[in-house]
Amino acid sequence: MQPLAKVYKRTIHYRNQTHKFGISQSVIQSMRFSENQLEESLKMPANNVNIISYDKFSLPSSSSDEETTDYKKIESSDDEGIQFVAQEDYRNCIRMNKQNEEAHFESLPNKSRHELFIRQCVDILLKEAVFEGTNRKNRLLNFRNPDELKKLFDFELSVHGSTHDELLGLLRDTITFSVKTGHPYFVNQLFSSLDPYGLVGQWLTDALNPSVYTYEVSPVFTLMEETVLREMRKIVGFKDGKGDGIFCPGGSISNGYGLSCARHKKFPDIKTKGLNSLPRLVLFTSEDAHYSIKKMASFQGVGSDNVYCIKTDRRGKMDILDLEAQIIKSIEEGAVPFMVSATSGTTVLGAFDPLNEIADICEKYGLWMHVDAAWGGGALMSQKYRKLLTGIERADSVTWNPHKLLTAPQQCSAFLLRHEGLLAEAHGLNAAYLFQKDKFYDTKYDTGDKHIQCGRRADVLKFWYMWKAKGTNGLVKHIERVFENAEYFTDLIRNRPGFEMVHPEPECTNICFWYIPKSLRDCKDNDNYKERLHRVAPAMKEKMMKEGTMMVTYQAQKGHPNFFRIVFQNSGLNRSDMEHLVQEFERLGSNL
Numbered sequence: 351m352q353p354l355a356k357v358y359k360r361t362i363h364y365r366n367q368t369h370k371f372g373i374s375q376s377v378i379q380s381m382r383f384s385e386n387q388l389e390e391s392l393k394m395p396a397n398n399v400n401i402i403s404y405d406k407f408s409l410p411s412s413s414s415d416e417e418t419t420d421y422k423k424i425e426s427s428d429d430e431g432i433q434f435v436a437q438e439d440y441r442n443c444i445r446m447n448k449q450n451e452e453a454h455f456e457s458l459p460n461k462s463r464h465e466l467f468i469r470q471c472v473d474i475l476l477k478e479a480v481f482e483g484t485n486r487k488n489r490l491l492n493f494r495n496p497d498e499l500k501k502l503f504d505f506e507l508s509v510h511g512s513t514h515d516e517l518l519g520l521l522r523d524t525i526t527f528s529v530k531t532g533h534p535y536f537v538n539q540l541f542s543s544l545d546p547y548g549l550v551g552q553w554l555t556d557a558l559n560p561s562v563y564t565y566e567v568s569p570v571f572t573l574m575e576e577t578v579l580r581e582m583r584k585i586v587g588f589k590d591g592k593g594d595g596i597f598c599p600g601g602s603i604s605n606g607y608g609l610s611c612a613r614h615k616k617f618p619d620i621k622t623k624g625l626n627s628l629p630r631l632v633l634f635t636s637e638d639a640h641y642s643i644k645k646m647a648s649f650q651g652v653g654s655d656n657v658y659c660i661k662t663d664r665r666g667k668m669d670i671l672d673l674e675a676q677i678i679k680s681i682e683e684g685a686v687p688f689m690v691s692a693t694s695g696t697t698v699l700g701a702f703d704p705l706n707e708i709a710d711i712c713e714k715y716g717l718w719m720h721v722d723a724a725w726g727g728g729a730l731m732s733q734k735y736r737k738l739l740t741g742i743e744r745a746d747s748v749t750w751n752p753h754k755l756l757t758a759p760q761q762c763s764a765f766l767l768r769h770e771g772l773l774a775e776a777h778g779l780n781a782a783y784l785f786q787k788d789k790f791y792d793t794k795y796d797t798g799d800k801h802i803q804c805g806r807r808a809d810v811l812k813f814w815y816m817w818k819a820k821g822t823n824g825l826v827k828h829i830e831r832v833f834e835n836a837e838y839f840t841d842l843i844r845n846r847p848g849f850e851m852v853h854p855e856p857e858c859t860n861i862c863f864w865y866i867p868k869s870l871r872d873c874k875d876n877d878n879y880k881e882r883l884h885r886v887a888p889a890m891k892e893k894m895m896k897e898g899t900m901m902v903t904y905q906a907q908k909g910h911p912n913f914f915r916i917v918f919q920n921s922g923l924n925r926s927d928m929e930h931l932v933q934e935f936e937r938l939g940s941n942l
C-alpha cells in the first residue's frame with residue numbers, strides 16, 4: 351500500500367480540464383464534495399485501484415506530473431484538492447500515460463495498446479449511456495439546433511488521427527447530445543428501452559461481427575435463427591412451427607418480402623422475365639397501414655397507385671365491406687388482385703384489423719394474406735392479449751418486429767411465412783463463389799440465398815439472448831406489464847380535465863389524445879377551435895424537447911387536428927411513471 355499513486359496526482363491536475371481519464375469537469379467538481387461520487391468516478395479511470403481514503407490538500411503553485419510533488423494537507427481552502435491513499439496497480443499507470451498517444455491505424459486489437467482504452471470506453475458507456483441515460487432524474491435529451499450542434503461537436507474529419515483521450519471525449523459528447531431512447535420517458539416511438547440482456551447481445555454481436563449467409567462463417571447464428579424463427583412461427587400459430595422465415599433490417603423490408611413472395615407465388619416468371627410479363631397487379635391495405643406498403647410497391651415496380659387503400663372505421667380497423675368492394679372493382683378494371691396486407695397494431699392508433707374476416711376474403715379471391723404485425727406482434731406472447739390477433743395463424747406471411755413491443759435493440763425484425771422453399775425460389779441466385787454446393791457439410795444451412803442482402807448482421811443474437819435470459823414467461827410478463835401500464839394511463843386521462851381521447855378504448859399500447867390547455871377548454875364552439883388545438887401539440891413538443899423531460903410524438907390523422915400519441919413498450923415503467931407523465935403534460939401545457 352502506498353500513499354498517493356501517480357495516477358491520482360495526474361487526476362488532480364485535471365481539475366481545470368475536461369475529458370481526461372474519462373473524468374469530466376462536472377465530476378471533478380463533485381469530487382470535492384461527495385465521497386460517493388468521488389469513489390464512483392475513480393473506479394472508472396483506474397480499474398485496478400482501490401481507494402482506501404482521501405484527504406483535502408492544497409494545490410501546489412506549479413503543478414507537475416512528477417511523483418515528488420509536495421502536497422500539503424489542509425482543512426479547507428478555495429484551492430483545495432484531494433489527496434488519495436490508494437492501493438494501486440502500477441501497470442495501470444503506465445497504460446494511463448499511453449492515453450495521450452495517437453490511435454493506431456491497424457484494425458487489430460492489441461492488448462497493451464487497446465485494453466485500457468476499451469475498458470474506459472465501456473465504463474463511460476455503462477455510466478453515462480446505460481445508467482445515467484436511463485435514470486428518471488436525468489434529462490433524456492440535450493437538444494441543440496443543427497448549427498449550434500455543429501459548433502459544439504467535433505464532427506469534421508481530419509488527415510491526422512486522434513489520441514485516445516480525444517476519442518474518449520468524442521464518445522462522451524456523442525452520448526451527451528444523443529437522445530436516450532432507453533430513458534423511461536422516451537415514449538415517442540414504437541421502439542424504446544435499453545434492455546440489459548439485449549444490450550449485451552448487441553455488444554456480443556459486434557465483438558464477433560458475423561455475417562449470416564453461410565453456415566461456414568456463422569454456424570452458431572444460423573442455428574440460432576432457425577430456432578428463434580421456428581419458435582416465433584409456433585407462437586403465430588403455424589402448424590408445428592412449420593414454414594420459413596428470415597430476419598430483416600426492419601419491418602419495412604419485411605413487408606417488402608411479403609409483397610415479393612406474394613407476387614412470386616402467383617407469377618413465378620417475374621423473377622426472370624420482369625414486369626413486362628405481368629398484367630397490372632393490385633394489392634390492398636388499409637388507409638391506416640404503414641407507409642412501407644406503398645413504398646415497397648413503388649420499389650418493386652407494382653406502383654403505389656396499385657395499392658388500394660381500404661377505409662377504416664373510427665377505431666382504425668379495416669372495413670371488410672370496402673375491402674371486398676375494392677377487390678371486385680380491381681377485377682372489373684381488368685387488373686389482377688394478388689395480396690391483402692392486414693395490420694395488427696396500426697402505427698398511429700394501434701388498431702387490429704379483423705384477421706379472420708380478411709382471411710375468408712383472401713380465400714374467396716385467391717389472394718395472399720400478409721399480416722403486418724410489426725408493432726402488435728408482441729401481443730401474441732400473452733394468452734390475454736393474443737386475442738387481438740385471432741386469425742393470424744391463417745396468414746401466408748407475417749411481419750413481426752421484436753425491436754418494438756418486445757424491446758430487442760434496433761434492429762430486429764422477422765418475416766415469417768407458412769410456405770417452405772418460396773423465399774429461396776423467389777430470391778435465390780446460387781452465387782457460385784459463396785454458396786458452393788460441394789461443401790463438406792449440409793449446405794441447406796447456407797441460408798443467405800433466401801435474402802436479397804448479401805452480408806447480413808446477426809440480429810437474432812440479442813433477441814435470443816433476451817429470450818434465454820427471461821424465458822418465454824418473462825416475455826409474457828413484459829407484455830402484460832406494458833399493456834397494464836397503457837390501460838392505467840388511459841384510465842388516468844379518460845375523464846381528466848384537459849385530456850380528450852381520440853378513441854376511448856385504445857387496443858394497443860399506443861394511446862392517442864389531445865391535451866387541451868385551460869385557455870381552450872371553453873372555446874369548443876368557436877370557429878377557430880380546431881386551428882388553435884392543432885397548434886397545441888407542436889408547441890408542447892417544442893417545450894418538452896427543449897427541457898428534455900420527456901419525448902412524445904404527435905400527428906394529425908383522419909381529419910383530426912394534431913394529437914399526441916404516447917407509446918409504451920418499456921416494462922420498467924410503473925404506475926407512478928404513468929402518473930408522472932400525465933402531470934408532465936399538465937405542466938407543459940399550463941401556460942398555453
Ligand SMILES: *Cc1c(COP(=O)(O)O)cnc(C)c1O
Pocket residue numbers: 540599600601602603605639640642693695696697722723724725751763
Ligand atoms: C414500425 C412499423 C413498420 C416498419 O418497421 P421498421 O422496422 O421501422 O421498418 C411497419 N409496419 C408497422 C405497422 C409498423 O408499426
